[in-house]
Structures are given as C-alpha cells and as structure tokens.
Amino acid sequence: MAAYTASVTVRLKPGVLDPEAETTERALERLDFDLEELRSADRFEIDMEADSPEAAAERADAMAGRLLANPTIHDYSVEVEPAEPAAGATR
Amino acid sequence: MIAVCQFGGSNCDRDAVLALRHLGFEAERVWHADGLPAEADGVVLPGGFSYGDYLRAGAMAARAPILREVCDAAERGVPVLGICNGAQVGTETGLVPGAFTTNASARFRCEHVHLRVENAETPWTAGFEPGEVLTLPIAHGEGRFEIAEDTLADLDDDRVLFRYCNEAGAVTDAANPNGSVDGVAGLLGEHEHTAVLMPHPERATLPDLGGTDGRTILRGFASEAEG
Numbered sequence: 001m002a003a004y005t006a007s008v009t010v011r012l013k014p015g016v017l018d019p020e021a022e023t024t025e026r027a028l029e030r031l032d033f034d035l036e037e038l039r040s041a042d043r044f045e046i047d048m049e050a051d052s053p054e055a056a057a058e059r060a061d062a063m064a065g066r067l068l069a070n071p072t073i074h075d076y077s078v079e080v081e082p083a084e085p086a087a088g089a090t091r
Numbered sequence: 092m093i094a095v096c097q098f099g100g101s102n103c104d105r106d107a108v109l110a111l112r113h114l115g116f117e118a119e120r121v122w123h124a125d126g127l128p129a130e131a132d133g134v135v136l137p138g139g140f141s142y143g144d145y146l147r148a149g150a151m152a153a154r155a156p157i158l159r160e161v162c163d164a165a166e167r168g169v170p171v172l173g174i175c176n177g178a179q180v181g182t183e184t185g186l187v188p189g190a191f192t193t194n195a196s197a198r199f200r201c202e203h204v205h206l207r208v209e210n211a212e213t214p215w216t217a218g219f220e221p222g223e224v225l226t227l228p229i230a231h232g233e234g235r236f237e238i239a240e241d242t243l244a245d246l247d248d249d250r251v252l253f254r255y256c257n258e259a260g261a262v263t264d265a266a267n268p269n270g271s272v273d274g275v276a277g278l279l280g281e282h283e284h285t286a287v288l289m290p291h292p293e294r295a296t297l298p299d300l301g302g303t304d305g306r307t308i309l310r311g312f313a314s315e316a317e318g
Contacts, residue, residue, distance in 0.1 A: 016237060017270065019197035067154060070147060070183065072190040073237050 001049045003083035006060035010069045010076045011041040044068055053080045093118040093316055094131035096161070096177075098152045103138035103174065103293060110296035111135075114306060116313040123152070127160040133170050133316025134161050136177025138230070138291060148191065148233040149179030158184050170214065170284040170315045175231055178277075178287035187280040187287050188246060189238035191231075195270025199232040203301060204268055206276050206290060207256040210249050213283050214315040218307035224260045225253075225304035227290035229268060234289040236271035236278075243272060252277040252286060284315055 012018050018040060025038040046063065050056035060078045069076040093111055097104040097120050104120050111118035118135075121128060142151035152158065158180070165171045165186060173181035179191045194200060203226050208219040219225065238246065254274035257266040262274040269289070277288035292305030 016192075017195055017235070019193045019195055023197045067146070067150065070150070070190050072182070072188075072239060072242075073192055 001051060004048055004050055004053060004056040004080050005083045006046045006048060006056050007079045007081075008044040008046065008060050008064045008068050008076055009041050009079075010044070010064065010074050011039065012073055013075050016073050042068075047083055053082075056080045092128070092130050093133035093135060093313060094121040094128055095119065095135040095137055096121055096123055096127075096157055097137070098123050098139070098141035098155065100141045100143055101137050101139035101176070103176075103291065104135075106291075107135045107137045107174070107293045110293035110305065110309055111313060113297050114310055114313065116309075116317070121157075123155050123157040127157055127164060131164065131169065133313060134164060134172070136161070136171070136173040136180045136287075137293075138175030138177060141176055141180065144233070147179075147183065149176060149181075149183040152176075152180045153183030162186060165280070165282065165285050168282075168284060170312055171280075171286075172215075172312050173287035174291055174293065175229075175234075175289055178289050179233060181280070181285075181287040186285050187278055188242055189236055189272075189275075189278070191233055191289065192235050192237055193233050194231070194235050194268070199230075200234070200268045201228075201230040202268070203228050204276075204290060205256050205258055205260075205266065206253040207260050207262060209251045209254055210279075212249075213252060213279060213286070214311045215277075215279075215286050215308050216252055217311050222260060224256060224258065225307075226295070226302050227292060227304055228294045228301070229290045231269070231289055234269040234271065236269075236273075236275040236289075238272055246278075250279040251275055252279060253288065253290070286312075 295305035
C-alpha cells in the first residue's frame with residue numbers, strides 16, 4: 001500500500017448552461033478584464049492508501065460516478081499522484 | 092400514514108404535514124435517521140435546503156440511508172412525492188430521470204406561476220382536465236430541469252405532469268421561470284406513483300395563501316396512499 005492523492009475534476013458537459021460562470025464572467029468584465037469565456041469546475045482532492053495508482057484511480061472514479069458528479073449534467077476526469085509527505089513529518 | 096421525511100435543512104416538512112392534515116389525511120414528520128416507519132403508505136420528500144445544498148441541491152439527502160428505504164417502498168407501490176428540494180433529491184436518487192440545476196437567470200425565484208396539466212390520467216392529476224391551467228407558488232434557485240437529449244426523446248411524453256405556461260396556457264420562454272428544458276415543472280418516475288414537482292402544492296392548500304390548486308394534487312396523492 002502507498003499513499004496517493006486523487007484529484008477529481010467535475011465539469012458541466014459541453015452545451016449545459018452555466019449561469020454562475022456567466023455571472024462570474026460578467027463580474028470580471030466589470031472589473032475591466034478582457035476575456036473570451038469563463039468555465040467553472042469543481043475539483044476534489046482525495047488522499048487515500050491504495051495498492052497502485054491504478055487502484056487509486058479506480059476508487060476515485062467510482063466516487064465521482066456515485067456522488068461527486070451527476071451524470072446527467074457533468075463530465076469528470078481523475079488524476080492520481082503520490083501523496084506529498086505532510087509538512088513537518090520528517091524527523 | 093404519510094411520512095414526510097425531514098433532513099437537516101428541510102424547511103417545508105411542517106407545511107406538508109399541515110396541508111395533508113388540513114385535507115383530512117394522516118401525516119407525520121419522520122426524522123431521516125429514524126428510518127421509514129413500516130406503516131408509511133405514502134412518502135413526501137419535502138422542500139428546503141437539505142444538508143445546506145452541499146455539493147449539489149439534494150445530493151447528500153439522496154445518499155442518506157432512508158432514501159434506500161424510500162426507493163424500496165416505491166418499488167412496492169408506495170406513492171412518493173418530491174417537492175422542490177425533494178424533487179432535487181428525487182432526481183439525484185434516480186427515482187425520476189434528469190436533474191434540477193441552477194436557474195438560467197442565476198436568481199432565486201419566489202413567486203406564483205401558471206402550470207399546464209399535460210397528463211390528467213395519473214393519481215396526481217386525475218382531479219384536473221388535460222390542458223387545465225393552475226397556479227402554484229415556486230421558491231427555488233436550482234429548478235432548471237436538464238436531461239440528456241436522447242433521454243428526453245425516450246421520455247414518454249405521458250411522464251410530464253406539468254409545464255410552466257402563461258395565464259392562457261401557452262408554454263413560452265417568458266413563462267418559464269428557470270429555463271427548464273421543454274418547460275418541465277413536474278414529472279413522473281418510472282412508476283406513475285412516483286412524482287416530483289418544483290412548485291409547492293402544500294403552499295397552495297390552506298385557505299388565505301393565495302390559491303388552493305395544490306389541494307387537488309395532494310388529495311390525489313393521499314388517496315393513492317390510502318387506497
């Protein structure tokens with residue numbers, strides 16, 4: 001077993017209206033920023049112990065499928081990296 | 092007895108109990124962690140903000156153990172009505188297809204709306220004529236019905252109970268308060284005794300609340316439960 005951090009990014013499917021992103025975009029424009037389009041996404045970072053990166057990815061994928069994303073409106077992607085040692089953990 | 096499931100953050104549970112009792116039906120609030128009572132012959136998933144709308148409206152309550160019991164009860168033929176947040180819980184659970192998400196306007200809408208009866212041959216709508224226009228209150232920020240195009244095509248049109256419309260009964264963009272696909276305001280699940288609505292029939296049942304069109308829906312539901 002090893003420690004991994006799985007990052008799950010949940011996005012609206014292309015074509016699904018995102019009124020919050022549109023509102024955020026307008027607020028940035030009101031602050032005089034130039035931009036073409038803004039898309040928002042939710043990102044979940046999940047620390048876990050697993051036998052392999054593949055096993056960690058599979059578990060995170062299942063979490064996204066069962067709860068973190070709603071398949072009617074969302075797509076999601078999963079990335080797995082070895083967990084960073086906690087700060088101050090060295091002796 | 093009709094069980095009104097209360098979650099942390101539910102706020103229309105008392106209203107639902109009061110409205111059903113006003114119509115002469117037995118109704119009790121049931122705290123979700125206590126589980127669904129065996130004598131429940133009908134279930135209301137009430138409005139509110141269960142679990143503070145964390146993650147997505149309805150997402151947490153939909154994974155609470157009592158929802159497993161509610162789904163099992165629905166399989167046995169127990170009528171289940173999801174109202175507003177309860178409708179969001181219903182889609183998140185998969186009791187009904189689709190999803191309710193952020194209003195197209197990005198604004199919370201709290202007002203009375205007109206609804207057209209699309210299918211009057213369900214327990215919920217049997218007291219109406221097809222095409223009849225009723226008035227019910229809405230109060231939601233995440234009521235835009237979304238569904239994959241192919242699922243929408245597969246969705247037998249008989250499963251749409253109500254569409255947002257204008258006073259004359261025309262389904263128009265202007266009359267659609269949240270940008271719902273096809274103006275869908277309420278629909279049936281796989282079984283005709285499972286339904287969700289974004290509008291609030293329990294807020295249009297007692298007199299002096301600006302209309303009583305909700306009575307017909309609740310009577311249909313409760314009669315089904317007692318039958």
